[in-house]
Amino acid sequence: xxxxQNITAEELEKLPTAEFQGEITVVEALDENxxxxxxxxxxxxxxxxxxxxKPSFTSNAKRNLVALLQLSGMDRAFIFRLHxxxxxxxxxxxxxxxxxxxxGAAVTDDIRALQxxxxxxxxxxxxxxxxxxxxxxxxxxxxxMAAIILGVRVSKSQQLSNWESSDLxxxxxxxxxxxxxxxxxxxxxxxxTPLKKNKIKRTNEExxx
Numbered sequence: 001x002x003x004x005q006n007i008t009a010e011e012l013e014k015l016p017t018a019e020f021q022g023e024i025t026v027v028e029a030l031d032e033n034x035x036x037x038x039x040x041x042x043x044x045x046x047x048x049x050x051x052x053x054k055p056s057f058t059s060n061a062k063r064n065l066v067a068l069l070q071l072s073g074m075d076r077a078f079i080f081r082l083h084x085x086x087x088x089x090x091x092x093x094x095x096x097x098x099x100x101x102x103x104g105a106a107v108t109d110d111i112r113a114l115q116x117x118x119x120x121x122x123x124x125x126x127x128x129x130x131x132x133x134x135x136x137x138x139x140x141x142x143x144x145m146a147a148i149i150l151g152v153r154v155s156k157s158q159q160l161s162n163w164e165s166s167d168l169x170x171x172x173x174x175x176x177x178x179x180x181x182x183x184x185x186x187x188x189x190x191x192x193t194p195l196k197k198n199k200i201k202r203t204n205e206e207x208x209x
Contacts, residue, residue, distance in 0.1 A: 001193050001194075002135075002136065003135050003136055003137050003148050003149060003193075004137075004148050005136055005137060005138045005139070006138050006139050006144075006148075007139060007144050007147045007148050011147070012143070012144065012147045012153055013153065015147055015151055015152055015153040016151075016152055016153065017152065017153050017154075017155060018146060018150070018152035018153060018154045018155070018178050018182055019174075019178070020072075020077060020174065020177045020178050020181045020182075022072075022073075022074070022075040022076050022077060022181070023075065023076045023077070024076075024077045024078075024079065024173055024174070024177045025037060025076070025077070025078050025079070026079045026081065026168060026173060027078055027079065027080045027081065027085065028081045028084050028085065029084065029085060030085060030088060034080075034085070034088075034090070037071075037078040037080070038090045038091070038094070040073065040076055040078075041071055041073070041078065041094050041100070042094065042097075042100070044073045044100060045099075045100065045101065046100075046101045046103060046184055046187065046188065047071050047072060047073055047094075047100060047101070047102055047103070047180075047184060048070070048071065048072040048073075048077075048102075048103055048104065048179075048180035048181050048182065048183040048184030048185070048187075049070070049071060049102040049103060049104035049107065049110070049125070049180055049183060050069075050070045050104055050105075050110070050176070050179040050180040050183065051066045051068060051069050051070065051110045051113060051114065052066070052067055052068040052070070052163040052176055052179075053065070053066050053067055053068075053113065053163060054067050054162055054163045054164045055160045063113075064164070065082070065083065065113070065116055065117065066082055066110075066113045066114055066116070066117065067081065067082060067083050067163035067164045068080065068081060068082065068163050068176055069082055069087070069091065069114065070176050070177065070179060070180035071094070071102075071180060072177060072180040072181040072183075072184055073184070074181075074184070077177035077180060077181050079168075079173060079176050079177065081168075082114075082117055083164055086117060086118070087114060087117035087118040092118055092120045095111075095114070095120055095122055095123075096120050096121055096122065096123050097123060097124060098123045098124045099124070100124060101124045101125075101126055101187075102122075102124060102125045102126070103125075103126045103128065103183045103184050103186075103187040104125070104126075104127065104128065104180070104183050105127065105128045105129050105140070105141075105142045105145070105183060106127065106129055107122075107125045107126075107127045108127070111125070126187060128140075128142075128145060128183060128186055128187065129145075131190070132145055132149075132190070134190075134195050135190055135193060135195065137149070142154060142179065142182065142183070143156060145186060146182050146185075146186060149186045149189050149190065150182065150185055150186060150189060152182070154178060154179070154182055155175060155178075157171070157175070158171050158172050158175035158176075159175075163176075
C-alpha cells in the first residue's frame with residue numbers, strides 16, 4: 001500500500017467526518033475521574049497527544065497558557081482542563097515515560113507550552129509531521145494527514161473557540177478528543193504499512209530541548 005503525497009481541498013471535503021466512538025472524559029479536578037484516567041493511560045503503549053490553548057486575537061497580547069491536554073487510547077479519550085488542575089506529577093510521569101509512546105503533530109510547540117505549567121523532560125514523543133515523509137506524505141497538517149492516511153475529514157470548526165470557557169460545549173469536547181485520537185490512529189496505520197523511505201525515527205528529548 002502507498003499513500004498520496006498530497007490531497008486537494010476538494011478531495012478532502014468529500015471524505016466522511018472523523019468521529020471518535022469511544023468514551024470521552026473531561027477531567028476538571030484531581031478526583032476519581034483523574035485517577036481513572038491516569039490508571040488507563042499508564043496501561044497503554046501508544047497514546048494520541050494534543051493540546052488546546054485559548055486563542056488571542058490581538059497582536060501584542062501575551063500568549064495564554066495551555067487550557068487543555070488531550071490524551072487518547074483506542075477506546076477512551078481524556079481531556080484535562082489544565083487551567084483548573086494544573087499539570088500534576090501523575091500527568092508529568094506519563095509525559096516523561098519512555099514506555100508510553102505519545103503521538104501528535106508539531107509536538108515540540110505543545111511540549112514547550114506545557115512546560116510553562118511544569119518543568120519536565122519529555123520522552124517517547126513521536127511527531128507525525130516529522131515521520132510522515134518516510135511514507136512519501138508531503139502534506140503535514142493533521143487535517144490533510146488524516147485524510148491521506150485514514151480517509152477521513154477532521155473538522156476544524158472549533159479550533160478558535162474559547163478553551164477556557166467555564167463549560168465546554170459538546171462540539172468542543174468532540175473536537176478535542178478527535179484531535180488526539182486521530183494521531184494515534186494515524187501512527188498505528190503507518191506502522192502497519194511498509195516504509196516508503198527510511199525507517200521511522202522517534203523524537204527524543206534531545207531534539208525537543
